[in-house]
Amino acid sequence: MIFAVLQNGARPGRYTLTDSEHGHVWGTCPTVDGLFGNPRRGTYELFGWIPERAELPHWLGSRVWLVPADDALDPWLLEDAESARQFPDSLVLTGLDDYQGPPEAYTGPIRVHNGHEWLGSCREFVRIVPDEQAAPPLVLRNLVPSDRLRVALNKGTRRALDLGEAVLEVRDDHGAPLAEHVLWPKISTWHGPDLVDLELVAASFTPVPEHARPLWERWFTGPPAAEGAWAGLDTRHREAWLHLVRERCHRHPDRPPGHAYVLDGRHITDEPGFYLALGEAVNGPGGYFGGCPDALVDCLRGGFGHTSPATLLWRDASTAREHLSRALTSEGRPLDLLAEALDVLAEGGMHVTLA
Structure with a gap:
């Protein structure tokens, strides 16, 4: 894989945008804005909440299960769940909904556990689905563009600016692979004659949670x-x-x-x-x-x-x-x-x- 070097002689960039189908490189850069963020979270308000312990921690677990009282119905998963607010008679949970979600039309009693202990139960719940929001852009800063990318930018047509399936390859500061993110990016704007700030709209991209940023910074060093x-x-x-x-x-x-x-x-x-x-x-x-x-x-x-x-x-x-x-x-x-x-x-x- 080609790994470009910045024109100012600095170390190679951490990020390389590559075409998935043909393997050619669109460009390499040292910084990506928008890689870290807060993924869209679902919200549940549980009424008639009866806790199993006096006080719940803010973070409830990476996998929290909501189990219907009706044994004929399957439990569903809330990932990276947090206790947002606790009232005398209710609890508000937020987290990443799994693809399934609650059983259709069911809003009755559930018990909640985090894979290790029961957290409590409620008589009914309301699921608050977050509003659809446009995905924040990814901005590739000081990108060294390939000749193919320059051609696409010079054309500037909707078709030319749709990069199809691409992979954002992340490398550590020694050039070793660290992670990959599959994108379907479209170029929205760009600035700069040589090193380019390239703004991408990638609707399918889920940002890395902010709480993981310090760990990534440690791994960037190797x-x-x-x-x-x-x-x-x-x-x-x-x-x-x-x-x-x-x-x-x-x-x-x-x-x-x-x-x-x-x-x-x-x-x-x-x-x-x-x-x-x-x-x-x-x-x-x-x-x-x-x-x-x-x-x-x-x-x-x-x-x-x-x-x-x-x-x-x-x-x-x-x-x-x-x-x-x-x-x-x-x-x-x-x-x-x-x-x-x-x-x-x-x-x-x-x-x-x-x-």
Whole structure:
């Protein structure tokens, strides 16, 4: 992939806009305005709220389930959920609605849990759908345009300014891939004769949440040099760290069968902590080895540094046993995440010893 250099001799830009179909580069730049932001959130007001605890935290969890009292109806998911306001008889939740949303026409009693504990229940709810708003533009600052892009800008027609499917490739300051965002961008405006400020309208783009920005800034300097750099983060930021690990993951040469891994379990106090620790046990600092049970199954099949059979010494397993053994399914039934993970590892040919 071509990686352009700024004309003033500065280091290469972090961002490259590439045509998905043909692979040619539209341009490279050091800064993108609009990459970070606050995604559009849905709002629920729960009436007759009866909490399970005296006071709810502001952030309720990365996956909060709303479970109808009618067992014939499926629960639905609210991601990155927050408690916006709490009144004596109601609670306002905001979060990212899943594609399904609540069962059609249902507004009756629900119980709410975050995958680990019940948060409370209500007699009825109202879903407030946010107004449709135009997606904020992405502005590629000081872009070094390719010849193809200059031709498109010189034409200036609607067809020429529609770039079709494109990928915004994000690299760290050493030029290593960090993340990718698939866009369907249309050029709305541009300024500058040589280095261009290019404004794109990309309706399908979801900005990276603002709370993840400090973690991205850390990763822009390069991947972590030592294991456990994520250990001091709370669950919300561990999720964001895991997202970056997943984004930059690449296939590793598989080690020969019989390899012995050691898992540092001291900081496995939540589900993202498990996958971050496991990824580093297999592939070193910042390493990836799954981010959910299905992804873990794929990694165990090969191509990510592992060949079965292998062994894993899980040190300080009591921490995970304390925090992962009493989870909840989407419907609210008890779930042992530790036992589930051990089953997946065993089926994939990794023999685990808990220490």
